[in-house]
Amino acid sequence: MAVKQISVFLENKPGRLAIFTDVLKDNDINLRALSIAEASDFGIVRFIVNDVYNAATVLRDAGYIISVTDVLALEMPDKPGAMADLVRTLGDAGMNLEYLYAFTATKAGSAYMIIKVNDVKKASEILNKNGIRQVDQETLKDI
Amino acid sequence: MNRYYQPEIECASQEQIRAWQSERLVAQVKNVWDNVPMYRERMEKAGVTPDDIKSVDDLKKLPFVTKDDLRDAYPYGLLARPLSECVRIQSTSGTTGRRVVAFYTQHDLDLWEDCCARAIVAAGGTNEDVCHISYGYGLFTGGPGLNGGSHKVGCLTLPMSSGNTERQIQFMIDLGSTIICCTPSYAAYLAESIIERGDRDKIKLKAGIFGAEAWTEEMRHDVEQKLGIKAYDIYGLTEISGPGVSFECSEQTGMHVNEDHFIAEVINPVTGEVLPDGEKGELVFTSITKEAFPLIRYRTRDICILSHKKCSCGRTHVKMTKPLGRSDDMLIVKGVNVFPSQIETVLLNKGYPANYQIIVDRVNNSDTIEVQVEMTQEMFSDSLSEVAAREKELVDGLKSMLGIYAKVKLVNPKFITRSEGKAVRVIDKRNLYKQ
Incomplete structure (x- = not known):
């Protein structure tokens, strides 16, 4: 039950992020979640949107270098310690996380975490086995 | 076997070569001053007159000529003789802009062919050889230059031109070609084709004279091994005459510049300052004996190193390395x-x-x-x-x-x-x- 994440290459220069977010704004693209990883000269903006195809097309047309990656979206209770429990479970199951970012949404009582793993299918099985709820792309739209 | 085509010139003392160069340079500068308006304008601008040029040491006082100057002068702007005295035109490919056409009097063709003959003899050529020329013929200088040189040496000359590899190989076998002249990349292709056909034992090649494009030592070893030959480098440019401005000898460690006709300098491409032996810079040529299309301090844009070290082949003319790059954007x-x-x-x-x-x-x-x-x-x-x-x-x-x-x-x-x-x-x- 993977979710599509879009990653965008951005130079590390004043104003670049503003230009990029303007493209999203002008095309009425709403973000569900976003994170930025940065190296010294460039950054990678990773985010989840409702309509992946539309956003990818708009960004490519605007000249951005992007990649679409399968990630997993996990749901957890919105309370202290929830993330600790979840991360420990994953660690105990031998799952290595390449990166992650977490967010809360309008749905009361829940928080979410996007994780990138190298083997999505296997990770998904581990999550199911451990009773961790995964959210699909459609569900993400409504939370 | 003759080791040299013109031993009295090729093995002259460096003092003698300088004396020739000084005498010829003085005459050439006077010639262009009198006959080519562009040179006179440039020299006047630089505050130099022919009287200031007394020996080869004064060469550095003269302004440079660039490829752009040649293009601007197209077609007749740099001609130093009336067209009635010219007998030939050759031309560059013109891939980087307008073509450059070079004019030759009979004297100019003779000296060019002498230079090519020196290269062929340095590669072991004699009148017993069958010289197979697979450079293109036509406006391109490769074919005509080596063709003339081959005649002068007395080789049986095969004016094959380029292309039709099957026919090239068949002639090579049937007529017993011993020397092949072509671009190094075509030599590599020919070698592959000969081996593919299983004809390696049927060819009698002993030497190859390869030029007109950049090639590496690895390529040399590869072709030498595949064809069982010694591969010699040859350098030239249409602006100065064509192939044979410099050529490799048995030592295969650089190309002797035919200094009795062409003065070579290496300069710092940015400042124009003349650099000593052993330093890398842009190669500049002055053609001191040409009549129709003489060039004074022509910037080749090729980067190389000059060396006056004694060569084991006995030739005394300065040696240049293969072009090591281009100065255009160095x-x-x-x-x-x-x-x-x-x-x-x-x-x-x-x-x-x-x-x-x-x-x-x-x-x-x-x-x-x-x-x-x-x-x-x-x-x-x-x-x-x-x-x-x-x-x-x-x-x-x-x-x-x-x-x-x-x-x-x-x-x-x-x-x-x-x-x-x-x-x-x-x-x-x-x-x-x-x-």
């Missing part, structure tokens, strides 16, 4: 010569487009070089470490190509301007030569 960074083409090669090898910008700067008295490279869809990934690893791969590739560290900066596509004209590849912020 940079000196941390004392190392850097050509944008080298950087381009690394990028293409690693799968990046040849769209880049080089930024050279000086920080705390130390040069820095940054190569900005456009990120591509294929090279991008959501993983920071993967992108960083690719960046590192580029840094390593550049280090091994250039010999110095160059910072790599990955940038968004279209950031590097694709201007309508020529892309600005190099930004040098050092202002090293500004007064």
Whole structure:
């Protein structure tokens, strides 16, 4: 039950992020979640949107270098310690996380975490086995 | 076997060569002053008259001539003799702009062919040889030049021209070609084809004279081995005459410049200062014996090194290395010569487009070089470490190509301007030569 994440290459220069977010704004693209990883000269903006195809097309047309990656979206209770429990479970199951970012949404009582793993299918099985709820792309739209 | 075509010239003392050069230079400068308005204008502007040129030591007082000057003068602007005295035209391919046409009197053809004959004899050619010429014939100087030289040596000359490899090989077998003259890449192709046909034992080749394009020592060994020959380099340019401006001898460690006809200088391409033996710089030629189309201090844009060291072949004329690159856009960074083409090669090898910008700067008295490279869809990934690893791969590739560290900066596509004209590849912020 993977979710599509879009990653965008951005130079590390004043104003670049503003230009990029303007493209999203002008095309009425709403973000569900976003994170930025940065190296010294460039950054990678990773985010989840409702309509992946539309956003990818708009960004490519605007000249951005992007990649679409399968990630997993996990749901957890919105309370202290929830993330600790979840991360420990994953660690105990031998799952290595390449990166992650977490967010809360309008749905009361829940928080979410996007994780990138190298083997999505296997990770998904581990999550199911451990009773961790995964959210699909459609569900993400409504939370 | 004759080792030299013109031993009294090829093995003359360096003092004798200088004496010839001085005498001929003085006459040539007077000739162009009298007959070519562009030279007179340039010299007047530089405050030089023919009286100031008394020996080869005064050559450095004269202004340079560039390829642009030749293009501007197209077709007759630099002619020093009436057309009625000219008997031949050859021309450059004109791939980088307007063509350059060169004119020859009979005297000019003779000296050019003498130079080619020297090259053929240096490669072991005699009147017993069958000289197979697979350079193109026509406006291109390769075929006609070596054809004339081959006649002078007395070889049985096969004017094959280029193409039709099957026929080339058949003639080679049937007529017993012993010397092949062509481009090194065609030699490599011929070698492959001969081996494929299983005809290696049927050919009698002993030597190859290869020029008109850049080739490496690896290529030389490969062709020598495959064809069972010795492969000799030959250098020339239409502007100066054609092939045979310089040629390799048995030592195969550089090409002897035919100094009785052409004075070679190596200069700093930025300042124009003449550099001593052993230093790398732009090759400049002055044709001191040509009548129709003499050039004074013509900048070849080829980078090479000159050497007056004694050569085991007995020839005394100065030796030049193979061209080591082009000066058009050469940079000196941390004392190392850097050509944008080298950087381009690394990028293409690693799968990046040849769209880049080089930024050279000086920080705390130390040069820095940054190569900005456009990120591509294929090279991008959501993983920071993967992108960083690719960046590192580029840094390593550049280090091994250039010999110095160059910072790599990955940038968004279209950031590097694709201007309508020529892309600005190099930004040098050092202002090293500004007064």
